[in-house]
Amino acid sequence: MTQPAGRVVCDITISADGYSAGLxxxxxxxxxxDGGDGTGDRLHAWMFDTPDENRAExxxxxxxxxxxxxxxxxxxxxxxxxxxxxxxWGAEPPFHAPVFVLTHHAREPQPMAGGTTYYFxxxxxxxxxxxxxxxxxxxxxxIHGGATTINQYLAAGLIDxxxxxxxxLTLGAxxxxxxxxxxxxxxxxxxxxxxxxxxxxxxxxx
Numbered sequence: 001m002t003q004p005a006g007r008v009v010c011d012i013t014i015s016a017d018g019y020s021a022g023l024x025x026x027x028x029x030x031x032x033x034d035g036g037d038g039t040g041d042r043l044h045a046w047m048f049d050t051p052d053e054n055r056a057e058x059x060x061x062x063x064x065x066x067x068x069x070x071x072x073x074x075x076x077x078x079x080x081x082x083x084x085x086x087x088x089w090g091a092e093p094p095f096h097a098p099v100f101v102l103t104h105h106a107r108e109p110q111p112m113a114g115g116t117t118y119y120f121x122x123x124x125x126x127x128x129x130x131x132x133x134x135x136x137x138x139x140x141x142x143i144h145g146g147a148t149t150i151n152q153y154l155a156a157g158l159i160d161x162x163x164x165x166x167x168x169l170t171l172g173a174x175x176x177x178x179x180x181x182x183x184x185x186x187x188x189x190x191x192x193x194x195x196x197x198x199x200x201x202x203x204x205x206x
Contacts, residue, residue, distance in 0.1 A: 006065065006133070006136050006137070006138055006139045006140045006141060007140050007141075007160040007161055008129065008140070008141050008143065008153070008158055008159050008160045008161075009064065009140050009141070009142050009143070009159070009160060009161040009162075009163060010142060010143040010144070010145070010150050010153070010159055010161070010162055010163065011057075011060065011061050011142065011144070011145075011163045011165065012145055012146075012147060012150055012163070012164060012165070012177060013040075013043050013044055013046070013047075013165040013166075013167060013197070014043075014147070014164060014165070014166055014167070014177050015035075015043065015166075015167060015169050015170050015171045016166060016167070016168055016169065016170050017170040017171060017172065017176075018176045018177050018178060019147075019170075019171040019172075019173070019174040019175060019176050019177075020043070020145065020146055020147040020174070020175050020176070020177060021034060021040075021043075021146065021147070021174050021175045022034040022035070022171045022173065022174040022175075023173050023174050025038075025072075025076075026038070026076070027076040030076065030088065031043060032174060033171070033173075033174070034171065034174075035169050035171060042167070042169060043167055043169075045167070045196050046165065046167065046194065046195075046196040046197035047061075049196065050194060050195050050196055053194040053195055053196075054194055054197065054199075057163075057165065057192075057199050060163070061142075062094055062095065062096065063140065063142075064097065064136065064139060064140040064141055064142035065097055065135065065136035065137060065139025065140060065141070066097055066098045066099075066100065066132040066133070066135040066136040066139070066141050066142070067095050067097060067098070067099045067100070067132070067141070067142045067144045068099075068100045068101075068102070068125075068128050068129065068132050068141065068142070068143050068144060068149070068153075069099060069100075069101055069102070069143075069144045069145055069146075069149060070101075070102050070145065070146055070148055070149035071101060071102055071103045071104075072146055072148065072149075073144065073145045073146045073149065074087055074088075074101045074103075074118070075087055075088060079105065080105050081105055081107050086110055086112065086118070087112075087118065091112060091113050092112065092113040092114040092116075093112050093114065093116040095115075095116045096114050096115040096116055097115060097116065097135075097136075098116075098117050098119060098132070098135040099116060099117070099118050099119070099144075100119050100120075100121050100128045100131055100132050100135075101118055101119065101120050101121065102121055102124075102125065102128055102149060103120050103121065103122060104122060105120075105122070106120060106122050107120040108120075119131065125149075125152050125153060125156060125158070126156070126158070129141065129153075129158060143159060146175060147175045147176060147177045147179070148175060148179075150177065151177065151178065151179055151180055151181050154178070154181045154184065154204070155180060155181045155182060157204075157206075159204050160203065160204060161189070161201065161202070161203055161204065162186065162201070162202045162203075162204055163199070163200070163201045163202075164177075164199070164200045164201075164202070165197050165198075165199055165200075166197065166198045166199075166200065167196060167197050168196075168197075184204060185204075185205040185206075186202040186203065186204060186205065187202060187203040187205055188200070188201070188202055189201040189202060189203050
C-alpha cells in the first residue's frame with residue numbers, strides 16, 4: 001500500500017512552562033487563567049499584535065489541506081449538541097478546508113462559508129486521521145489542538161512534525177503539552193525568535 005505523501009503536523013502556542021491554556025476555562029474565558037483576559041490575548045499576541053514579524057508562521061497555520069481538533073477547542077458545548085454551536089471563528093472560519101472534530105456525540109457535517117466543513121468524528125483519533133488523510137490527498141494534515149488532543153496523537157506515534165510557538169510567560173497550571181506522552185525522540189529542524197515568541201520545529205523520529 002502506498003503511503004500518503006502529506007505529513008501529519010501540529011502547531012501549538014504554549015507558555016514557557018508548557019501550558020496551552022490555564023485553569024478555570026469558561027465560555028467567556030476559553031483559555032481560563034491565561035495571564036490575560038481569558039481569551040488567549042497574551043498567549044497568541046504574536047499572531048495578532050506582531051503579525052508581520054511572524055508572517056511565515058501565521059501563514060503556515062492555515063497551509064494544511066485538512067485539520068483535526070478536539071471538541072474542547074471547537075467550543076464550550078458539552079454532552080449532547082443541545083445548540084447549534086459552529087466554532088469560535090464565526091461564519092467564515094480561517095481553515096478553508098475540512099475540519100474533523102473529535103467528539104463522543106454524533107452530529108451531521110456543518111458546512112461554513114469559505115470552504116470549511118466541520119465533520120464530527122465519534123470513533124477515535126485514528127479514524128479522524130484516516131478521514132483527514134483522505135480529504136487532504138497529498139497535502140498535510142494539521143492536528144490543530146488543543147494540547148490534550150495533540151498529546152493523544154503524540155502518544156500514539158502519529159505526528160511527523162511538531163511546531164511549538166513558545167511565549168515568554170508562565171501559567172503554572174492548566175492544560176499542558178506532553179502530559180501523559182511517553183518520551184519522544186525529536187530532531188530540531190529550525191528555530192526562530194521574534195519579539196513575542198520563539199518558534200521551534202521538531203521532526204518526531206521513530
